[in-house]
Amino acid sequence: MKTKPSPPKRQTAREFLELQRLMAGAVMRPLAATGGMQRKWRDGRLMGQVASQFIKPNDRLTSFERLEIYNRQYWYRIMDSFYEDYPGLRALLGERRFERLACAYLTQYPSQSFTLRNLGRRLVEFLQAEPHWIMPLHPPALDMARLEWAHIEAFDNEAKPPLELDSLLGADPAQIRLQLQPHLTLLQLRYQLDEFLIQIKQNEGLRSQASNAMELRQARKQSRFKRHLQPKSVFLAVHRHNHTVYYKRLQPGQFRLLSAFQAKSTVAEACEQLAQSAQADLGRVKSWFESWAALGWFCKLV
Amino acid sequence: MPANAFNGMTDYGIGIGLRVPHYSHILSEKPTVDWFEIISENFMVDGGRPLKVLDQILEQYRVVQHGVSTYFGSAEPLNREHLIKLKRLVKRTNTPWLSDHLCWGSVDGRYTHDLLPMPYTFAAAKVTARKIREARDFLEVPIAVENVSSYAEFHVSEMTEWEFLSEVVERADCGILLDVNNIYVSSRNHSYNPYDYVNAVPAERVAQFHIAGHSKYQKYILDTHDHPVLDPVWKLYQRAVERVGKTATLLEWDARIPSFDEVHNEALKANRFIKDLENKTLAP
Numbered sequence: 001m002k003t004k005p006s007p008p009k010r011q012t013a014r015e016f017l018e019l020q021r022l023m024a025g026a027v028m029r030p031l032a033a034t035g036g037m038q039r040k041w042r043d044g045r046l047m048g049q050v051a052s053q054f055i056k057p058n059d060r061l062t063s064f065e066r067l068e069i070y071n072r073q074y075w076y077r078i079m080d081s082f083y084e085d086y087p088g089l090r091a092l093l094g095e096r097r098f099e100r101l102a103c104a105y106l107t108q109y110p111s112q113s114f115t116l117r118n119l120g121r122r123l124v125e126f127l128q129a130e131p132h133w134i135m136p137l138h139p140p141a142l143d144m145a146r147l148e149w150a151h152i153e154a155f156d157n158e159a160k161p162p163l164e165l166d167s168l169l170g171a172d173p174a175q176i177r178l179q180l181q182p183h184l185t186l187l188q189l190r191y192q193l194d195e196f197l198i199q200i201k202q203n204e205g206l207r208s209q210a211s212n213a214m215e216l217r218q219a220r221k222q223s224r225f226k227r228h229l230q231p232k233s234v235f236l237a238v239h240r241h242n243h244t245v246y247y248k249r250l251q252p253g254q255f256r257l258l259s260a261f262q263a264k265s266t267v268a269e270a271c272e273q274l275a276q277s278a279q280a281d282l283g284r285v286k287s288w289f290e291s292w293a294a295l296g297w298f299c300k301l302v
Numbered sequence: 303m304p305a306n307a308f309n310g311m312t313d314y315g316i317g318i319g320l321r322v323p324h325y326s327h328i329l330s331e332k333p334t335v336d337w338f339e340i341i342s343e344n345f346m347v348d349g350g351r352p353l354k355v356l357d358q359i360l361e362q363y364r365v366v367q368h369g370v371s372t373y374f375g376s377a378e379p380l381n382r383e384h385l386i387k388l389k390r391l392v393k394r395t396n397t398p399w400l401s402d403h404l405c406w407g408s409v410d411g412r413y414t415h416d417l418l419p420m421p422y423t424f425a426a427a428k429v430t431a432r433k434i435r436e437a438r439d440f441l442e443v444p445i446a447v448e449n450v451s452s453y454a455e456f457h458v459s460e461m462t463e464w465e466f467l468s469e470v471v472e473r474a475d476c477g478i479l480l481d482v483n484n485i486y487v488s489s490r491n492h493s494y495n496p497y498d499y500v501n502a503v504p505a506e507r508v509a510q511f512h513i514a515g516h517s518k519y520q521k522y523i524l525d526t527h528d529h530p531v532l533d534p535v536w537k538l539y540q541r542a543v544e545r546v547g548k549t550a551t552l553l554e555w556d557a558r559i560p561s562f563d564e565v566h567n568e569a570l571k572a573n574r575f576i577k578d579l580e581n582k583t584l585a586p
Contacts, residue, residue: 011423011458017377017409019421019458024409027416056455058493060521066454069522074414081415111413114371114384115343158348183349243351 019054026051027070030107037068078106081116085152086123087204088144088197092137101133117156120149140229143189147197147247150185150238154245157183162296165289173268178261178298184239186250186258192234194247241295248295253277254288258297308444308477308509310398314364314550318569321555324562325355335566337364339552340395342402343371346387356394365395366510366550368479369402371413374433374447375420376406389441397443399509401479404430404447404467419452422459422466431473438476446477446509451487451516451525463488464502477509480546482539483531483554487516487523500542508546513539513572514554528557530568540575548576 011019025042032038041050051063058066082102083090090098109122123145127134134141159181168176180186235255237248250258253274260270271285292298305311317337320328327333338359345356359365372384392400405417420426438445449467461469471478480503489496513536515529531539531553543549553569 010460011421011425013377013425013429015458016421016423016425016429019456020377020406020409020418023418024412024414027414027418028412054456054458056457058455058491063454065521069453069524070416070418074416077415111415112411114381114408114413115346116415117347156347156350156352159350240350243354 022054023067023070026067027074028107028110029071030103031071031075035072037064037071075103078111078116078119079103081119082106085120086145086148087200088148088193089141091196091200092141092144093134097133104130104133117152120145120152124149139231140191140193143187143191144193144197146187147189147193147236147238150187150236151197151245153185154183154238154240157181157240159183159240159296160299163293163298163300165293165298173271174266176267177264178267179300180258180262181239181297181299184237184297186255186262187236187238188255189234189236190231191229192232194234194236194249196229198247237297239295239297257285257288258292261298306477306506306509308399308446308507309550310444312398312550314366314398314510316569316572317366317550317552318565319368319552319554319556320359320365321559323559324565327562329355329358331562332362333562333566335363337366337550337552339366339368339554342367342369342388342391342400345394346384346391353394360395365397366552367391367395367397367400368448369400370417371407371415372402372437373405373407374402374437375404375418375426375430376408376433377429378409378411380433380436381408385437385440392441392443399444399446399477400441401446401448401477401510403450404470405450417450419450419454419456420466421456422461422463424460424469427466427469427473431470434470434474434476438474444477444509445474446479447471447474448479448481448512449484449488450481451484451491451523453491453522453524455492462494462498462502463492464499468502468504471504471507476507478503478507479510479512480508480542481512481514482542483512483514483516483535484525486532486535486538487525490523496538497541500538500545503545505546508542508549511539511542511546511549511551511572512554513551513569526557527554531571536571536575539572540578543575543579548579551576 029038037047039047041047048062048064051067055063055066057063079102093101105123105126109126111119124142127142127145131138163178235250235252237250237258239246239248256277257270257274260273265273274285305313315336317339318335320338320340340356345352347353369388372380372388403417405420407414407416407418420430434445434447447470449463467478485496485499489499513531514525514527515531517524517526517529551572553565555565555568559565
């Protein structure tokens with residue numbers, strides 16, 4: 001008597017999840033030096049064998065080749081986004097070193113956000129832990145990564161309703177804590193990278209319009225700038241005003257005062273810290289406050 | 303099916319995707335466009351220029367949201383932070399319906415930022431439909447899911463892609479964003495008849511169409527959105543319109559984007575198929 005063939009086994013919810021884990025692992029794995037998918041899987045098996053276990057071949061492509069399309073697309077997409085976000089770091093390191101760094105970073109810290117905007121969120125942390133990726137340009141390259149992340153934050157972080165200084169009249173400075181706008185980042189850099197990055201961004205903007213001769217001249221200028229990059233401490237506020245990102249240079253005293261606000265000191269505490277550093281001049285500090293308030297940097301009383 | 307519950311009972315015509323290279327033209331020239339589709343994720347930010355541009359567009363035009371990373375088909379739960387930001391945007395745009403893809407792209411909290419193909423299984427359909435329902439209940443707006451282009455198929459699949467699409471939308475009671483170009487691309491990559499797909503889709507659930515261009519390679523076709531719509535795709539669109547009726551249609555052009563007028567004129571070619579349909583309906 002013939003036995004009735006058993007119905008094909010249906011996928012379980014657990015198997016559905018495991019399939020996605022397997023495919024995502026393959027798709028997000030770094031490409032081989034040839035630019036294609038790696039030939040061997042993590043456990044040493046041939047990748048073709050692994051792919052054929054879950055991907056169907058067709059009359060034109062093997063399972064390996066079909067999976068490879070997704071593996072390539074993944075890296076093209078995230079590298080493109082990373083390239084766009086870090087033109088300054090790319091210019092400092094050069095294309096090849098930047099590409100190696102990007103691959104190492106994105107392998108260790110793949111995107112954990114629904115938006116590619118956050119791809120570089122942990123880059124500074126990565127470079128601090130693994131400085132060999134940016135040696136011997138470690139200090140400027142690390143500073144550039146901080147500056148470029150601050151630019152991303154300034155571009156689309158929230159702008160809360162600005163605080164009018166008049167609303168502080170009569171308030172006790174020992175009780176007031178000022179909050180800075182979420183789009184504002186304070187940076188102490190060891191090099192004048194703000195000028196360098198502005199130049200890089202201008203070049204990027206011109207690239208689509210400029211002639212080859214113009215592009216060459218810009219590249220030379222950039223390279224000259226890089227060669228003559230000398231250590232010089234720069235204090236910056238990276239912020240947004242009228243929907244445009246700016247790098248505003250600060251005096252050391254201004255930086256100290258704003259940093260104190262960011263650290264949630266009261267106005268009295270922040271001014272006291274400033275006085276201790278012998279930079280207190282009441283008239284000058286008042287004009288700083290007026291200027292920052294005009295830029296909308298203070299957003300509310302805490 | 304000009305207006306149905308899945309597109310918020312609207313009667314939108316031909317629209318195009320809102321893209322950065324066209325911002326200044328749109329804001330300065332204010333061309334007549336029936337509606338714009340925005341990529342939700344580009345505007346799910348807390349401030350800055352993107353939202354300013356969006357607000358200016360919303361003053362003049364009708365906007366529909368289209369997402370790329372809700373990942374209804376991922377086995378993991380919906381991302382709460384994503385949904386909260388999406389809802390904030392829904393309130394801003396007042397989108398009559400919202401679409402995203404029938405695909406997956408994240409696992410264990412890691413994002414591929416790709417539209418990965420589903421295994422066409424009942425287990426996958428069940429998880430996906432549940433997530434669509436959860437999202438709709440939270441967002442309080444009709445949802446339509448879009449069929450994606452794919453380059454791989456799974457051994458484990460238990461049905462065809464169009465059967466899977468139907469299974470998901472029936473279980474979720476949601477709409478379909480029928481991407482005619484994606485059907486064509488996948489049909490060539492997986493050797494099936496694209497008309498079988500179009501003829502099998504539950505027509506009453508189609509909320510919107512997508513049309514786009516693609517690129518042919520030696521062994522497969524890639525969905526590149528960097529060309530005008532090709533003839534076989536227009537023919538398939540014609541059949542889809544015959545089955546579904548006049549429905550909101552959007553041209554996607556995302557790479558090597560030409561002038562605004564070129565993109566808009568390409569989109570407006572869809573009108574001839576809609577007019578043909580109207581003429582046929584009117585004929586004695």
